[in-house]
Amino acid sequence: MSYKRLIPCIFINKGKAVKWFDNMEIVSDDVVALAKEYNDHGADELLVFDLSNSDDDHDESIDLMKKINRVIQIPMVAGGNIRRQEDVKKILYAGAKRAMLNFSKPDAGKLMEEVSKRFGKDKIAVSLNDFDALFKQQHTIQNYSSEIIFMHRLDLDSVMNITDIPCVVVTDTLEEPELLKILKCPGVKGLSGRYVSQKGMDFTAYKETCAKEGIRMTSFESKMDFSEFKLNSDGLLPVIVQHYKTSEVLMLAYMNQEAFEQTVKSGRMTYFSRSRQCLWTKGETSGHFQYVKSLTIDCDKDTLLAKVDQVGVACHTGNPTCFFQPVVGSDYDETNPLQVFESVYQTIQDRKIHPKEGSYTNYLFDKGIDKILKKVGEEATEIVIAAKNPNPEEIKYEISDFLYHAMVLMVERGVTWDDIVRELADR
Template structure:
């Protein structure tokens, strides 16, 4: 049975970009499975502002998000998807062009599109025909009344359904009980623990994506104090942040809440990292080592991990050998950051600043030249020249990325979406 999803919705109409981004980040960290962010404004300026907001939100969250927007032409769907959205919701009530939706479906796939209907539209139109005609793969149904009528209507569909509901009149458990419903989109859980809600659903037999330990704590090998050491590591960079200890209570609390909770040996009490400083560690993954005596926690770290204000507790060098750091992701990120800093803080005589000063046409010309050099070098049986030309191209490509406001996270997310 597929897990039911909790999909908070964010109405971005008449909202500041910063407010939308902040709320999206809160939801993502507090247990949401996906987000539904929408603004159905028709005027061009507002639509462009919304696209910019989606891009900013996408950079700040690590969960999928669906975008609801006014669709007048194919480009509207394309722009929304290019923000990083996993799908686009088109609202039937204001849908300008079915042809544009059909074109988007043929280009990106029907699973990238949802049709939003009110309950009245749901019962008064041939929903299956609409979905098939525009080749849309999903349905967003809003403001429903639960009961046999709804259940019977849903059973006739062979598509994924999201119910959008404020949960004022309807019960979450009832909405989740419909087999065709893949998720509930609501604003009811703003400033609430979604992980807690999920655990309540699990207790009622509803399958949801909540943390459950694959190995019972009783199988862990503990030290003489009944505790197990935990190494906290940044889930993106693999940087080691800190080491602390858990007893069974702390471990269970961590799994329950999704926030790293330790046992303070100095204070002899439970300690949720961040309760005092705000520098929470949100669980992304927990691993047990081969001897079952150490936990590796991959976390989303807010702020600094160390009480000194340093990002990591491991900032004091004891012994160090000079070596080349050839981790591809780290090298590309560091090179990108240097280029971005050159744009922000120009340096006299810098070739990078020369490219930025000349502008986009010069940068594009260099990218084209370097791409051609790769083709020529690839015809040579020796690999040395090819490595040199690819490195040249990557540098100029990163200059272009900085100039256009694209970073490696954007690229990695897009590649991941294509898997």
Template sequence: MNEVNKLNDKQIIGCIRIDREPVAADQIIQMENNGTDGVLLIDDSMPVDEEKLIKLIKSVSEKSDIPLLVKRHYQRLEDVKKILYAGDTRVVMDVVLAADFHLMVEASERFGKDKILAWIPESQPVTDALASAVQQNGASACVVENRDTELFTTYHLPVLPVRNMTDAKEITAVLKPDGVRGIISEKFYTDPMDLMSLKYELGSMGIATNRFESQIPFSEFKLNSDGLIPVVTQEYKTGKVLMVAYMNEEAFNETIRSGRMTYWSRSRQELWKKGDTSGHYQYVKSLDIDCDKDTILAKVVQIGAACHTGNESCFFTNLISRSYDTTNPMTIFDEVMATIIHRKENPKEGSYTNYLFDKGIDKILKKVGEEATEIVIAAKNPDSDELKYEICDFLYHMMVLMAERGVTWKEITKELAGRH
């Protein structure tokens, strides 16, 4: 199963005015689970609590893949840089003063035009001069608050209108023009709704949206004697197997439509949407089928415990085992980092890690520098074991530095992934 996400798909984007009420990262992440394609965060407070805003963005990015648009008062290129480096973000900039356009050009040249959007507030007159200036000064699109968007599309500027509506017919009317790339609505946050259902309703009206669609029809699956297909469900990031259940065609179609795992209960002989009773929903990331087309592998975001016993996984009872190395090279950095962070938050007497944190950033930096030098020296030694030991020492001290400065492995690996 693939997520339909073509160039011409219209985006359904939530909006949260974080300057008006406290917002937790989990509230934003829940919007992603409900089907939003992104979230616009608006912070017009003066002055902006930059540390709080960046902490929120980082917290969302650590737990989620949802793109964030961030509208705030940007005065310096450094303001833009901090937001873009905090997570999967794009900046939405005011375009009122000449200085705003100068900063937009500078930011576009430094970080790429695709990272920069222009904010057109309801109070700002929409003129040819404004549309032309936005087009020429580095914005990839316009976020237009409760104003007509036709003029911007005339200048071939993609538009994201801000409209507080949830009715499918009204949204369809807004989304139909070719230059309109999506809709932003605060009501997607204040009035929580099933956005996956909205997307399918929009699809019935001819509006293409970012939604799930199976590449193979259920009729081609090989079912068991009860007309069911087994589903192995695993956590999408860790790969941990959570449970095994079954689907019939109705359950399969509902899973795709809603984006939440839905099974067929063999004992109750009815549809079973995981989480309806417990709140422990499973939000779909992907569905794959095996080579024989007789088993589905589901990768999900698991809320709470998967097992009715309260265990994370239904597979918690060991039958047989033999001693073996459980080290997973794919997760060891995260595991060591988790230990370092735990030690930082829960100091232990005599701990070398706590000694470094107590001494502060200068001591940590000194150790990182020393270990880097030791790597250079060890690399001259024909025996690679010494180099191995020094690299481990360096990586440990580097992770202490990361923990001290609030940098995560997810941020590092994401940055690396974007470079190749």
């Protein structure tokens, strides 16, 4: 039996979260805050439906998807108002794990084939609201999508006889016996709809209800029992916590068996406080949660390495990491591209805040955005010219010049390297 997931859905109409497809009652003015609430309360994934009719409203929904992706640590599947390949590209670039195509739309099968070949079938989901569409288009759906979103209560047993593609059921029912029946269906990977999308939904508590019915809800499963680990003299397991993207060491903490099991169960780092002698989930008071990406034990089985997605900062002092006080040497690495970019960026930013007489950077800021843009354009052209020259040294010089001027533009417009890195990672 595979694990099941609880997947709330958000319907966006004119920048607001509304109740349902055919019910435009506003449930939240702040779509991003609603998504973060689902994320922080234990949802496993998020479905986002764009109900817009105009291009302007569609672009606003795409922008909201980008903002949602920046505040959640769970996967997002999104769709709605998809009419061409470019719409799929925008949704995927907004951070969605999959773009969801509505199979009731004309030419949906043809579009699905095109985008599947361009982006990969693992990036494509299909939404269905009737059994006939699945039966008639079985071949297309099977070949060009990796997930089915059922929009109504269907004969799930019959559906599973036609396809083995994992499906999420979006239902308007609030009846618990029917919800449990849906989750028990072998081909169903997740439950969505009105029940799990209620504001204030306690996903952890509902998972426990499901577990009592024999439904496996845990997002993670440990390959080792806690008894296999070697504990220290206090009966605890040291945990080194590392950012999964940057490999930066964030903190050191400790776990007992209960903390370890709670971490695996919830997907959020939970520790044992030696001073308070109790469990504590990182972020429960600050909001700076740590979401598990992987847990690895060392060769002696006496130290755990946790790679996490850190929300906010790791240290109670407000520093990104607890290891911020130099003792010997420096951790600056002039061969680390991001560190170099950050250092130059910070110098440019400091010039803007604290102008220096004779500074070329301050000259650009004083002349304003048009001058900065002119220089960015000139430097881009210089790269093209240098690329025609067989000497690679010229290309290095011109690219460096371009990057400097691009960073001046970034500072002028308030864009950081974190913003750029996140955007590239989403793509």
